Amino acid sequence: MKQLNKTDVAVVGGGIMGLAFALEAIRRQKKVTVFERNPSARGASVRNFGMIYPLGMRPGKIFERALRTRNLWLELGQSAKFWFNPCGxxxxxxxxxxxxxxxxxxxxxxxxxxxxxxxxxxxxxxxxxxxxxxxxxxxxxxSEICVDPQDAIQKISLWLENCGVNFKNSTTVTVVESGQLIANGEQWYAEQIIICSGSDLQTLFPNEFRNSGLxxxxxxxxxxxxxxxxxxxxxxxxxxxxxxxxxxxxxxxxxxxxxxxxxxxxxxxxxxxxxxxxxxxxxxxxxxxxxxxxxxxxxxxxxxxxxxxxxxxxxxxxxxxxxxxxxxxxxxxxxHPSGEPWIYKPTDGVMLVNGIGGVGMTTGFGLAQEILPEC
Ligand SMILES: Cc1cc2nc3c(=O)[nH]c(=O)nc-3n(C[C@H](O)[C@H](O)[C@H](O)COP(=O)(O)OP(=O)(O)OC[C@H]3O[C@@H](n4cnc5c(N)ncnc54)[C@H](O)[C@@H]3O)c2cc1C
Structure with missing residues (x-):
């Protein structure tokens, strides 16, 4: 008999935001699966400057988030062994x-x-x-750190895999409901589903995205x-x-x-x-x-x-x-016009995380730390 596909936390998208949530969830001893529709991430996370740039952030909450993210980059650089330069x-x-x-x-x-x-x-x-x-x-x-985004995303993914995260690459998630999703035609069950689909606002929850102001x-x-x-x-x-x-x-x-x-x-x-x-x-x-x-x-x-x-x-x-x-x-x-990330829960146990704008590398890890417990 075929076993059910089950995971505690399902993350849609293998860009920096998806990886940030996978990291946070695995730290909390969850069973994590990341679904990425390409053989490896191909969106903004591998096309940027690799600038971890707290200096430019709005003072207060977002600046603090950027500093926490920066410190996590330094830790991860050591453990996942990607190139980084704390050059300021x-x-x-x-x-x-x-x-x-x-x-x-x-x-x-x-x-x-x-x-x-x-x-x-x-x-x-x-x-x-x-x-x-x-x-x-x-x-x-x-405070600023430089990383090579393609190298960093690849090595963080490999390191997370070694820590137990299950990566389903070349796998598109086409349906998400409370507690379950369909990926490449297969049914999966998950307690929490976090959707970090970057600039794809059409495949999942298109109406919610259309009304979001993103x-x-x-x-x-x-x-x-x-x-x-x-x-x-x-x-x-x-x-x-x-x-x-x-x-x-x-x-x-x-x-x-x-x-x-x-x-x-x-x-x-x-x-x-x-x-x-x-x-x-x-x-x-x-x-x-x-x-x-x-x-x-x-x-x-x-x-x-x-x-x-x-x-x-x-x-x-x-x-x-x-x-x-x-x-x-x-x-x-x-x-998002508010300048804040857009976080929306369309149904129980499902969270859309988007609108991180031009600062996903600078604030992504800190954001995942803040909002994972809520979901
Ligand atoms: C040119 C450029 C320069 C930038 N420079 C910087 C910088 O120096 N510093 C900084 O902090 N930020 C920078 N940014 C912003 C930063 O790159 C983004 O904020 C961040 O990469 C967004 O990450 P993400 O994971 O949300 O999206 P993405 O990186 O786009 O990842 C989304 C992933 O989800 C996958 N996906 C989508 N839908 C599905 C589905 N249904 N099923 C399976 N997989 C799916 C996609 O294939 C993709 O790999 C820059 C952005 C750009 C474009």
Whole structure:
């Protein structure tokens, strides 16, 4: 007689959010099964910068969540043996208005360890590729960690498997009800079902997703050749436009003056949601992005014009020994207008977790810790 497929916790989606819930559930001694419709995760979790970036998070609950997530990344890096670099970050300032925002930020955030406004000389020492001409200073933060997302997701999955998590890859979940689901046509029974389907809002609970207010966002990214002679970027980099992008800075008194200036100077970049972040992984290549296109019908093709605008802005603050682009890609994430993740329980024992937006790597583990007990 065929045995029933049974698990305590079923997780739909093998991206960072699915893995975060699998980790939390296995720590609580649950029997866990992760269903991933591709042979391995292929969504936003393997297309990002790998920036664990507490600095940009809204102060309070989300910042605390990011710090807890950061500490978990460090622990996991040791146990799952993926590459990680606790290199910190620099946010470079090239106008008086940017410096004023950074000064106000530093004086208002005593809670951030090792936060400091660096002089031009100090900034160049940490990041020798910075363009000196026009550089006024930079915000140094020591909390940020860089991971290579493809390497990290693969190794965390393998490590979880060794810890007892059952991975059902190439397996699509098509029906979920209280206590049961159907995956590749097979019936499974589970006490708790957690759905972390990323930007797939159509396969499961499409009506709930349609009414959720969640918005799709498409981003454009590229990566350069490996830099010659083991050239190192140093800390991960952000720049003036990032001050408008991240909620950490929005409530500062000096924010509006900066916004007015950047809106006048860079209308096209702001229209396309461009702000420029830079990271470097173990292979030496430099990942650069990104743009943000919101809505259900984003461009089908990668757009050269956007790449040109990003490269142009990048060259205003960073010179790379080899800036030739070797890879280009698009990625999608889903966010909620509230700026908070969207958590919804359509029926007993079933939870939809989505809308983590552009910060799933930065806050995902902490979020799973907070909400697993509720389900
Ligand atoms: C270009 C880009 C850059 C980013 N940079 C950063 C960054 O540097 N730092 C940061 O913190 N965040 C970053 N983000 C955001 C971060 O990547 C996302 O928040 C996060 O990856 C979302 O994870 P997820 O698990 O919810 O979704 P996904 O990674 O999309 O995973 C969802 C998975 O579910 C699977 N799935 C869906 N439906 C089913 C089904 N019915 N059955 C089985 N499997 C299913 C999919 O195949 C997919 O693998 C970036 C995002 C993008 C796109």
């Amino acid at each position: 970050s620099l946010l470079v300032a090239r106008s008086k208005e940017e410096i004023v925002v950074l000064e106000e930020f530093v004086s208002s955030r005593q809670d951030i360890k090792g936060l400091r406004l660096l002089t031009l000389k100090e900034a160049l020492k940490k990041s020798p590729g910075l363009v000196q001409d026009g550089l006024l200073g930079a915000l140094w933060s020591e 918005v799709n966002c498409q981003l454009q990214m590229f990566r350069t050749n490996a830099q010659p002679c083991s050239w190192l970027l140093g800390p991960m980099l952000a720049s003036g436009l990032s001050l408008l992008h991240y909620p950490a800075f929005t409530a500062l008194k000096s924010y509006q003056t900066l916004k007015d200036r950047l809106t006048k100077e860079h209308p096209k970049l702001l229209e396309l949601g461009i702000h420029v972040l830079v990271s470097q992984h173990s292979h030496g290549r430099i990942t650069v992005g990104d743009s943000h296109e919101y809505g259900d019908t984003p461009a089908i093709f990668y757009q050269k014009e956007i790449e040109g605008l990003i490269r142009n802005y990048l060259s205003s603050f960073l010179t790379l020994p080899d800036a030739q682009v070797s890879e280009r890609w698009l990625g999608n994430y889903v966010s």
